[in-house]
Amino acid sequence: MTLLRPFQSGLLRQGAVRTMGGLGAIAKPAARYAQTRSFVASSVRRDSEAQPKESLASASEMHDKLPVPYGPNQLPPFLPNPRNGNYFTVDNPNRVLECIRPLAPNHRYKGRSFSNIWLRDNCRCEQCVYPPTRQRLANTFDIPDDIHALRHSESVQGVHIEWSDGHTSFYEWEFLRWWMMFTSREAYNQPPRYLWGSEIAQHPPTVDYQAAMTTEAGVAQMTDKIVKYGFVFVKNVPYDNPDYTRQLLERIGPIRQTHYGGFYDFIPDMAKADTAYTNYAIPAHTDTTYFSDPAGLQSFHLLEHKPAPGETEAVGGESLLVDGFKVAELLRNFKLDYYYHLAKMPVMWHCSGNDGVTIRPYKLFPVIEEDKFLRIPIRIRWNTADRGVLPYTSSWRSQKDWWRAAKKFDELLKDPANEYKFQLKPGTVLIFNNWRVLHGRTAFTGIRRICGGYINFDDFMSTWRNTNFKQEVVLRDVIG
Ligand SMILES: C[N+](C)(C)CCCC[C@H](N)C(=O)O
Numbered sequence: 001m002t003l004l005r006p007f008q009s010g011l012l013r014q015g016a017v018r019t020m021g022g023l024g025a026i027a028k029p030a031a032r033y034a035q036t037r038s039f040v041a042s043s044v045r046r047d048s049e050a051q052p053k054e055s056l057a058s059a060s061e062m063h064d065k066l067p068v069p070y071g072p073n074q075l076p077p078f079l080p081n082p083r084n085g086n087y088f089t090v091d092n093p094n095r096v097l098e099c100i101r102p103l104a105p106n107h108r109y110k111g112r113s114f115s116n117i118w119l120r121d122n123c124r125c126e127q128c129v130y131p132p133t134r135q136r137l138a139n140t141f142d143i144p145d146d147i148h149a150l151r152h153s154e155s156v157q158g159v160h161i162e163w164s165d166g167h168t169s170f171y172e173w174e175f176l177r178w179w180m181m182f183t184s185r186e187a188y189n190q191p192p193r194y195l196w197g198s199e200i201a202q203h204p205p206t207v208d209y210q211a212a213m214t215t216e217a218g219v220a221q222m223t224d225k226i227v228k229y230g231f232v233f234v235k236n237v238p239y240d241n242p243d244y245t246r247q248l249l250e251r252i253g254p255i256r257q258t259h260y261g262g263f264y265d266f267i268p269d270m271a272k273a274d275t276a277y278t279n280y281a282i283p284a285h286t287d288t289t290y291f292s293d294p295a296g297l298q299s300f301h302l303l304e305h306k307p308a309p310g311e312t313e314a315v316g317g318e319s320l321l322v323d324g325f326k327v328a329e330l331l332r333n334f335k336l337d338y339y340y341h342l343a344k345m346p347v348m349w350h351c352s353g354n355d356g357v358t359i360r361p362y363k364l365f366p367v368i369e370e371d372k373f374l375r376i377p378i379r380i381r382w383n384t385a386d387r388g389v390l391p392y393t394s395s396w397r398s399q400k401d402w403w404r405a406a407k408k409f410d411e412l413l414k415d416p417a418n419e420y421k422f423q424l425k426p427g428t429v430l431i432f433n434n435w436r437v438l439h440g441r442t443a444f445t446g447i448r449r450i451c452g453g454y455i456n457f458d459d460f461m462s463t464w465r466n467t468n469f470k471q472e473v474v475l476r477d478v479i480g
């Protein structure tokens with residue numbers, strides 16, 4: 001079990017941000033990230049050491065034993081506490097030099113300056129931001145070009161500034177400190193991920209239907225397991241009526257409409273021009289690779305698998321899941337070039353089988369899309385059936401390089417050590433992150449009826465945030 005926990009981690013308990021033994025140097029991003037990962041890793045070891053000595057807990061058991069939930073936007077461990085010796089100065093009318101100097105006054109990191117316009121535009125007072133909707137009321141473009149601070153004062157909570165346009169603003173230290181160090185919130189709010197291979201079969205992440213339908217904690221757990229493992233099984237779902245499945249999915253977010261409809265309920269009858277509507281085997285793939293914004297979540301609830309008329313048996317249709325992030329990491333470890341061929345080469349994807357429907361994304365997308373700062377995969381696109389023509393780049397070498405890398409990726413996807421095979425059963429709904437987890441099935445006989453739906457990734461992540469974290473933390477993550 002690879003525990004890949006980037007910057008933000010549940011091990012930095014809520015409100016107990018630990019610095020890294022005084023102050024780590026404010027290093028370059030990559031080094032900072034490596035430094036932080038080592039910090040987090042050591043924390044992981046520390047916490048696991050704190051756990052009673054047991055056999056290696058399975059993913060889901062480990063999940064349940066992990067400390068209190070992490071909070072997105074939890075301040076990085078190496079930032080000093082703003083309540084000790086930090087100060088803010090206005091150095092000249094053209095710039096507000098904000099100095100949250102580390103505790104060591106001679107530390108080489110001397111703070112950062114923000115432009116007055118940026119700071120004034122980010123005023124969050126009730127005149128500038130309408131509280132009921134959190135939308136900006138102030139007109140950014142009314143801010144005078146020569147806006148500057150006339151006076152300012154510090155408090156334990158933050159800094160008050162009187163502006164030359166007569167407006168007064170207040171900025172919390174947390175806000176200033178974060179934007180002193182970072183260029184974005186999301187770069188540091190990648191939730192932790194537990195990469196898995198076939199061993200996940202021992203303890204696949206599961207939640208109970210009743211809890212998911214009746215409590216916010218149930219939705220929190222359901223979405224949190226999808227965030228961490230890329231999928232979850234919801235047990236004990238009634239299957240006499242597909243509507244129970246639809247209602248379960250709508251606990252996470254609205255079901256996405258596509259050319260397949262909204263909530264889908266399908267059998268192998270070629271109702272739509274896609275191999276899913278046949279009884280053919282389908283290798284591991286992600287769905288809707290041809291959308292600029294592929295479906296975020298996908299779900300399957302097998303309602304029935306019965307012999308076709310005149311037949312006596314209904315066999316096959318075994319399901320398959322593969323952790324695309326795990327395989328991307330294996331590819332990178334195998335040959336870094338291969339990883340980057342799949343992360344760099346733009347690829348065409350299409351959906352063209354249905355009359356009047358010819359879908360392609362607004363631009364070509366690579367197989368592996370990664371976060372530019374953290375250098376971790378954010379989305380996998382992989383469907384060899386729906387891949388279009390590789391762009392013909394000037395160097396023929398890149399064509400063959402991409403093909404070699406893709407062939408190795410395909411081999412890794414099909415390595416039994418990376419495959420989780422299981423039989424879908426009525427009463428258990430599978431919900432998975434289609435940006436990470438690939439799915440497939442073996443061929444089958446008979447009539448196999450499955451229902452489910454797609455959910456947009458952003459709707460899913462909104463529900464995950466709002467059911468797992470306090471509102472002020474979520475708001476800081478999104479608008480802070
Ligand atoms: C049946 N259901 C609606 C789930 C999808 C069927 C088609 C899926 C296909 N691999 C694609 O990506 O378009």
Ligand SMILES: O=C(O)CCC(=O)C(=O)O
Nearest residue numbers: 276282287319439440441
């Ligand atoms: O029938 C299945 O188990 C999966 C079908 C499939 O791959 C899909 O709908 O995308």
